[in-house]
Amino acid sequence: MGIREDRKAATLQAIHAAALELVESHGLDSVTVGQIAARAGISERTFFRYCDSREAAIVPAQHELIDAVAGCEIAPGSTSAQIFRLLAGECRRILVAEIRASEYRRISRLIVIEPKLLLAITRQEQAFSAATAQELRRRGLLPAMPALMIGETLAVLWRVAWQCFGQAERAGQPADPVELFDAAMSELSGLAVAVSE
Structure with a gap:
């Protein structure tokens, strides 16, 4: 990463940390963008x-997903299945990075007590898809329908992994979002086989 990218990543991380701290302490409805900005040391x-709302400051990963998909090298002539597997691998890579760098357990707990966060996540998933x-x-890789199916399916895989993680956390059971993503991929493969039979 260059200096600009490092600075951008540091600012986004400061916003995310400030939003988490404030919302955990005061609740989402009591926290303003101004308070988050002040805590992060920005205007x-x-x-x-960096973020279009308080909620997006708490769950920022979708921007990284969009950037990863846009920057992914896809060979011309690739099939829908090849493109899907490649992009699912990118999503998994981002998930692993998010778990290493993020406070995903804190976010999961906040989602349970702050239902408005689900709306932000849904908007982010729609934007990603x-x-x-x-x-x-745009790249001429796929027509509209298979392109949309890939976008929607990737968003579903991401959501299912996180929802299953949240359910396990609430039940006090150990869970790993990456393992859940892999399990969702496996289930999807089974469904695809069943549909083709």
């Missing part, structure tokens, strides 16, 4: 360059 204007489909079409 509100800078905050909105649309951006994935648009990028695949």
Whole structure:
């Protein structure tokens, strides 16, 4: 990473940490963008360059997913299945990185007590799915329907892994989001075989 990318990553991390601390302490409805920005040491204007809402500051991973998909090397002539496997691998790579760098257990707990976060996550998933489909079409790799199916399926895999993790956390059971992502991929493969029979 260059200096600019390092600075951008550090600012996003500061926003994320400030949002988590404030929302855990005061609740989502009591926290303003101004408070998050002040805690992160930035202006509100800078905050909105990185996040479009308080909720998005807490769950920032979708931007990384969109960037990973947009930057993924895909050979011309690749089949839908090959493209899907490649992009699912990128999603898994981002998931591993997020777990190493993020406070995913804290986020999971907040989602349980702050239902508005689910709306932000849903908007982010929709943006990811649309951006994935648009990028695949823009590059001329796939027509509209398979491109959209890949975008939607990747969003579902991501969501299912995190929902299963949250359920296990609430039940006091050990869980690993990466293992759950892999299990969701395996289930999806089984479903695809069943559909083709």
